[in-house]
Amino acid sequence: MNQTNTRTSAKDLLNYGLLGWALGAVAVPIYIQVPYLYSRIYEVPSAWVGIILLLSRLLDALLDPAIGLWVDRRSGQGNRYALPLLLAVPLLLLGMAGVFFPLGNNPVEYAASLMISLIVVHLGYSFASIAYQAWGAELGHTDKERSTFVAVREGVGILGVVFAVSLALETNAGLIFTVFAIMLIVGMFLLLKFSPQPDQAARNAAQKTAQQPASALAQTFNNTQISAAKAIRKGFSDIVQPMRRRNFRKLMGVFLCNGLAAALPATLVPFYMRDRLGLGDADQWVLAVYFLMGAASTIFWVWLASKIGLARAWLLGMVISIPAFVVVIALGQGDLAGYLLVCVLTGFALGADLSLPAALVARLIEENGERGKTEGTYFGLWNWVNKFNLALAPSFALGTLQWFNYSADMATTDAYQNMGLLQQIASDPLIWVYALVPCALKLLAIVLLGRSGLASLNTTTPNTAIGSTA
Structure with missing residues (x-):
């Protein structure tokens, strides 16, 4: 009991979770603020920005599973997570500096600078x-503990997001970057120095199974009778090993649809607020309400997951978000109050997306009997899907707007104002990509999760692995 109390103490949760502030200040502003900043301020064509975001994230995503496997194969070398975390610091600092302060004097040079900077920061x-x-997946032993560590990490990350999106990037880049750099260094220090360590018992058990693959890997390079092709095939087989688990494949399908449903409106929210609603920089606090609501609601979702299970709670969060898409369609110029309601509803549902899916991955790792062995590989594939969503969303969203000759003043023209609501919806590509397509994807995610069988997982720690490889 003492061990459990120590593991979930407020101090330990903070030491583990504070790094999330800096990572939140990296991820969300890039796919919320960067498309608008470069297409409107630096005058890079929106289709170019979409392609740059797509290519940089796809190049980066290809490495994620390999990075996850490398992390797992570092078992037995002290804290296997320390080296990749330390490698991340200079890359994040250099990459974010390039994104915030691009080199060049014309759109072509700005586009090239953005491409290089994004590759570095994504890596x-x-x-x-x-x-x-x-690391966090190894700390929890029950659904409540898993979701608590995830909720603290993501909740603190929301504070970084709120700080970044509450300030206009084009006028406050220096302040945002300075605070980000300080929080990155402080958060990394607390994590590596004072955060709870993964269970030693699980680590020792993992080392026994990890020693054999590590020995086999060494023999691959030392034994001339084993070809490089076989070593590559072995590495690829290890990378995709989690995909042999039926429960993880089903979860990945749900995450793909639900993540894309969130990434599309995130890409277009500055366009929607300014072009459709006529809101300006002074109204950025509305986004802060959305993210703060998401952080605050994680407390509710962690509690609910402990009562009805991770998958059922996540399903409920998806259902709650659907009405907000309907409200978005009917809003027009000056509807700040209506949009605030949308932010409250979707922010509340965001808490489920923040705290439950990653905890569900950790749960499946234990269900599959791989605790302490393959967390890096699982989350490498998980991040690959997440980055695929973030890569596809801006390319599709910005490309669609340019394809249909979307203009910033479309919603303010007399012809548009004289149309009925259905005509406006039919003629406005922003509404389609910002609201209707995400709504359809969210409904698909609900169906997939409901049919996945994951909701049947109980809330107690399992004693046997049930993950089928069929």
Whole structure:
């Protein structure tokens, strides 16, 4: 009992979770603020920005599973998460500096600078997030503990998001970057120095099974009779090993649809607020309400998950978000109060997305009998899907707006104002991509999760692995 209390003490949760502030200040502003900043301020064509975001994230995502496998194969070398976390620091600092302060004097040079900077910052984020998530997955022993560590990490991350999105990037880049750098260094120090360590018993058990693959890997390079092709096939087989688990494949499908449903409106929210609603920089506090509501609601979702299970609670969060998409369609110029309601509803549902899916991955790792062995590999694939969503969303969203010749003043023209609501919906590509397509994806995610069988998982710690490889 003492061990459990220590593991979940407020001090330990803070030491583990504070790094989330800096990572939150990296991820969300890039796919919320960067598309608007570069397409409107630096005058890079929106389709170019979409392609740059797509290519940089796809290049980075290809490395995520390999990074996860590398982290797992470092078992037996002290804290296997320390090195990737330390490697992330210079990459994140250099990459974010390049994103905030691009080099160049014309759109082509700005576009090239953005591409290089994004590749660097995404690589640093991969090292940090995979190791960070895998570390947290080893700390919890019950659904409540798992979701608590995730909720603290993501909740603190929301504070970083709120700080970044509450300030206009084009006028406050120096302040945002300075505070980000300080929080990154402080959070990394607390994590590595004072955070709870993964269970030694689980680590010792993992080392027994990890020694054999490590020995086999050494023999691969030392034995000339084993070809490089076989070593590559072995590495690839280890990387995709979690995909052999039916429960993880089903969860990945749900996460793909639900993540894309969130990434599309996140990409277009500055366009929607300014072009559709006529809101300006002074109204950025509305986004802060959304993210703060998400952070605050994690307390409710952690409690609910402990009562009805992780999957059922996540399903309820998806259902709650659907009405908000309907409200978005009917809003127009000056509807700040209506949009505030949307932010409250979707922010409350965001708490489920923040605290439950990653905890569910940790639960499946234990269900599959792989605790202390393959957390890095699982979260490497998990991050790959997340980055695929973030890569596809801006390319699809910005490309669609340019394809249909969308203009910033479309919603303010007399012709548009004289249309009925259905005509406006049919003629406005922003509404389609910001609200209707995400609504359809969210409904698909609900169906997939409901049919996955994951909701049947109980809330107690299992004694046997049930993950089928069929």
